[in-house]
Amino acid sequence: MKEKKGADPKMIVAVQMLSIGIILVCLGTLVFFLSPIGRMDPFVRICSIASNSSITLLGLFFIIGGFFRYKKAKNEN
Amino acid sequence: MHSDFIIIGMYLVLMFAAGIFFSRNIKNTADYFLAARSVPWFWIMGAVWATNIGFLHGYLAHGGAAYEWGLIQANFEWFQGPFGYILTGLFFIAFYWRAGIFTVPHFLERRYGSGLRVIYSLAWLIIFVVTIAAELYLGGMFLKNLLHIPFWPTVFVLTAVVGTYTLLGGLGAAIMMEFVQFVIMMLGTIPLLFILLHFIGGFTGLKDILLSQWGVSAQYFTVLPDIHHPYGPGPWIILGQCFVVTIGWCAGHQSMVQRNLGARSLYDAKLGYVVAAIPKTLGAFLYVVPMIAAPIFFAQRGIFVEKADAAYGKLILNLLPSGMLGLFIAGLVSAGLSSIGSVLNSSSTMVIKDIYERFLVKGKSDHHYFIAGRIATFGIIVVSLLLVPVVLKVYLIMWLEQTLIAMVLGPFMGVLVLAIFWRRTNTPGSLVGFLTGGAFAIFLQQGLGIKVFFQISWWSFVVTFLVTMIVSLYTKPPRKEKVEGLIWESDFRAQLGKVLEQRAESNGIKVKEVPEIKIKKPPFYLNLKYWATVILLIQVVLLLFFG
Numbered sequence: 001m002k003e004k005k006g007a008d009p010k011m012i013v014a015v016q017m018l019s020i021g022i023i024l025v026c027l028g029t030l031v032f033f034l035s036p037i038g039r040m041d042p043f044v045r046i047c048s049i050a051s052n053s054s055i056t057l058l059g060l061f062f063i064i065g066g067f068f069r070y071k072k073a074k075n076e077n
Numbered sequence: 078m079h080s081d082f083i084i085i086g087m088y089l090v091l092m093f094a095a096g097i098f099f100s101r102n103i104k105n106t107a108d109y110f111l112a113a114r115s116v117p118w119f120w121i122m123g124a125v126w127a128t129n130i131g132f133l134h135g136y137l138a139h140g141g142a143a144y145e146w147g148l149i150q151a152n153f154e155w156f157q158g159p160f161g162y163i164l165t166g167l168f169f170i171a172f173y174w175r176a177g178i179f180t181v182p183h184f185l186e187r188r189y190g191s192g193l194r195v196i197y198s199l200a201w202l203i204i205f206v207v208t209i210a211a212e213l214y215l216g217g218m219f220l221k222n223l224l225h226i227p228f229w230p231t232v233f234v235l236t237a238v239v240g241t242y243t244l245l246g247g248l249g250a251a252i253m254m255e256f257v258q259f260v261i262m263m264l265g266t267i268p269l270l271f272i273l274l275h276f277i278g279g280f281t282g283l284k285d286i287l288l289s290q291w292g293v294s295a296q297y298f299t300v301l302p303d304i305h306h307p308y309g310p311g312p313w314i315i316l317g318q319c320f321v322v323t324i325g326w327c328a329g330h331q332s333m334v335q336r337n338l339g340a341r342s343l344y345d346a347k348l349g350y351v352v353a354a355i356p357k358t359l360g361a362f363l364y365v366v367p368m369i370a371a372p373i374f375f376a377q378r379g380i381f382v383e384k385a386d387a388a389y390g391k392l393i394l395n396l397l398p399s400g401m402l403g404l405f406i407a408g409l410v411s412a413g414l415s416s417i418g419s420v421l422n423s424s425s426t427m428v429i430k431d432i433y434e435r436f437l438v439k440g441k442s443d444h445h446y447f448i449a450g451r452i453a454t455f456g457i458i459v460v461s462l463l464l465v466p467v468v469l470k471v472y473l474i475m476w477l478e479q480t481l482i483a484m485v486l487g488p489f490m491g492v493l494v495l496a497i498f499w500r501r502t503n504t505p506g507s508l509v510g511f512l513t514g515g516a517f518a519i520f521l522q523q524g525l526g527i528k529v530f531f532q533i534s535w536w537s538f539v540v541t542f543l544v545t546m547i548v549s550l551y552t553k554p555p556r557k558e559k560v561e562g563l564i565w566e567s568d569f570r571a572q573l574g575k576v577l578e579q580r581a582e583s584n585g586i587k588v589k590e591v592p593e594i595k596i597k598k599p600p601f602y603l604n605l606k607y608w609a610t611v612i613l614l615i616q617v618v619l620l621l622f623f624g
Contacts, residue, residue: 006104006105006113007102007104007113012112012113012115012249013115013120013341015098015102016252016253019099020253020257023091023257024257026087027087027261027404030083031084031400031403034083034084034403035080035398035400036398036399039398040398043272044272044275044397044401047271047272047401048268048401051265051268051401055261055264055265
């Protein structure tokens with residue numbers, strides 16, 4: 001049995017990072033816009049904003065990191 | 078409530094689309110079953126933890142048990158779980174890597190022959206199919222009760238999402254989604270604890286109300302209670318649960334191990350497993366501690382909870398505002414989907430690698446097995462869906478899962494420990510020992526009526542260990558070349574590359590295609606031993622406070 005040439009591991013990780021980042025940013029932004037922030041108890045509001053913004057921020061990091069890895073992997077190929 | 082539906086719906090759509098997008102990169106069996114051996118340590122950390130947390134083992138079941146029995150439920154998160162992760166990461170994973178395998182049964186075959194491989198694979202396949210059906214059932218029921226949506230369409234939507242990305246993208250897609258699910262669970266569900274404690278007066282207030290005003294037993298706040306505790310006697314938690322079930326689960330559960338076999342290097346595999354102990358420890362703050370505080374919140378608001386399993390749903394419905402609730406439910410759905418996806422992917426790997434390719438259809442092209450892997454995934458989805466109505470009506474199916482796990486993990490640990498530490502252990506010994514240990518577990522459960530799961534595992538481990546040793550001593554020892562590279566040796570590192578090359582050549586793979594074994598000094602912040610020490614110290618501190 002002979003293995004066919006598989007996917008580039010670096011490209012796989014880059015695509016994974018990009019996909020994860022996009023999902024997190026979309027979800028974090030959506031929750032932020034759909035939450036009735038103004039009507040929340042002050043403490044709950046802080047928790048909600050902290051939770052959403054950390055998800056969105058992490059997503060942004062992944063998008064940026066994934067983009068650079070994607071470009072690097074494409075150039076190497 | 079409408080905005081919550083939009084959040085959950087959008088989350089499912091995003092996962093579905095990402096799965097399809099990712100699947101374009103998958104080209105052969107190594108890509109499909111081992112994610113092109115590309116997985117970095119932080120992916121493994123998230124994936125291992127998310128695999129372990131589902132509706133069944135996590136939020137709903139563990140949360141319900143914590144509501145009823147208290148902090149003892151945190152022994153999974155604060156004691157045995159991290160211990161199992163660290164030991165497996167530091168020790169067992171290297172043996173699997175060295176053997177160049179795709180599955181855990183494959184390792185058993187390398188050491189003991191094909192008989193044990195078949196028995197072990199079939200037992201886990203039954204457990205996996207039942208687990209998927211049970212997760213789908215619990216997820217469907219939870220969403221039905223919480224959001225008042227019909228059961229079957231919900232189950233079909235969940236199956237379609239997780240089935241699509243796992244079927245098309247294999248391990249790479251499953252790990253990617255597990256990392257997303259890890260983030261959503263961690264960051265989306267942790268606010269529940271802070272909000273709850275804010276409303277009931279903090280952790281001091283919680284302890285004060287429960288111990289002083291309500292007269293709750295001090296054992297309610299103990300991770301390792303005394304031997305008379307009806308739910309989990311402390312000594313049995315240490316012996317049976319920690320040393321046999323948890324380590325067996327971490328080192329012998331194909332879903333847990335497969336994430337590490339797909340790692341880009343041995344160091345990533347080991348580090349990923351070790352640092353997964355951090356989210357594991359934090360997990361108690363997601364579903365154990367909130368459930369201990371929940372009775373006070375319910376009493377303050379006059380909310381009646383009829384069953385412990387329903388407490389989690391009632392808590393989030395009454396505590397979280399719209400938007401946050403949607404994100405929280407997305408986190409819970411994540412827990413279920415991550416477990417289903419990992420088990421689905423591992424089942425198909427075992428069907429193809431341990432049964433189809435090994436015994437049924439040998440010597441076909443790689444593409445053939447790649448397509449067969451996708452068909453197997455689809456088949457397992459269908460069988461699991463057909464089992465959901467059975468899970469609904471027959472308690473037997475859950476009993477079957479529990480019994481099989483008890484039957485498998487004790488004997489597995491017995492033969493694994495001997496496989497690694499005793500060169501003399503041979504095929505007849507392991508086979509007789511494994512089957513005797515399994516039969517003894519059934520006898521303990523059915524014949525003697527022992528209900529404590531980890532007691533059964535411990536004694537089946539002891540019986541397997543002794544029988545395997547005795548039979549091995551009275552039969553022919555294994556050939557030296559058969560065990561070379563698979564047992565504990567002082568020149569472990571020196572042999573690592575050599576053995577992997579030999580294995581690859583015997584499989585007809587070019588040596589240059591074998592994943593590179595990186596053994597170089599890591600930066601201090603990624604040092605495996607530092608992380609393991611820090612995590613173990615945290616466990617010691619937690620046990621000193623709550624032990």
